[in-house]
Amino acid sequence: MKENNLNVGVFTASLLNKVNQPILNWDLGAKTGKGFFSTHHSCAYLELKIYKAVSEKYEYSKVIWNAPDTEIIKYHESYKSEVENALIFFTKYISALRGESIELTFEVNDATFDFTSHRFNPFEKAAIYAIINCFDGEEEPKYRQGNIQTLKGNLKRQFEYDTQLRK
DSSP: OOOOOOOOOHHHHHGGGGGHHHHHHOOSOOEEEEEEEEOSSOEEEEEEEEEEOOOSSOOOOEEEEOSOOHHHHHHOTTHHHHHHHHHHHHHHHHHHHHTSOOOEEEEEEEEEEOTTOOSSOHHHHHHHHHHHHHHHOOOOOHHHHHHHHHHHHHHHHHHHHHHHHHO
16 A cells, blocks of 8 residues: 655645635625735745636636746746646635636736745745735735835846846
């Protein structure tokens, strides 16, 4: 017999439970949220917009990548797959919670991270926090905007430095 561990990292996803009622009451109109995930080894920020998928031919959930990501992908290749994992999870979560198939459109409108991050799937967790923020209505702490701007500046400077080294 062979046994494999399933590293599902359910803590962040389990936090969705606190917004079950707003999710159930949601009319599928546009919602926006901001998610910030930070630990000693990892930090990421993501802004999302969520609404019902509208298509004339077929209905599928989809992601629209509005945030520039060249700098992010250079240092964190799994950025998009981490975000997509969270969005797929939420699509399944809301469908199970409501007992019907729900197709959504997600817009990623801003993203950044600490380029030294190397653990804990930071964008997956930031996406879950952004989804929660869509429904809990909590205001982002004012100090966090400074943290986000610092992360963006550090990422940009590192990218420019690395680009200059290649020339």
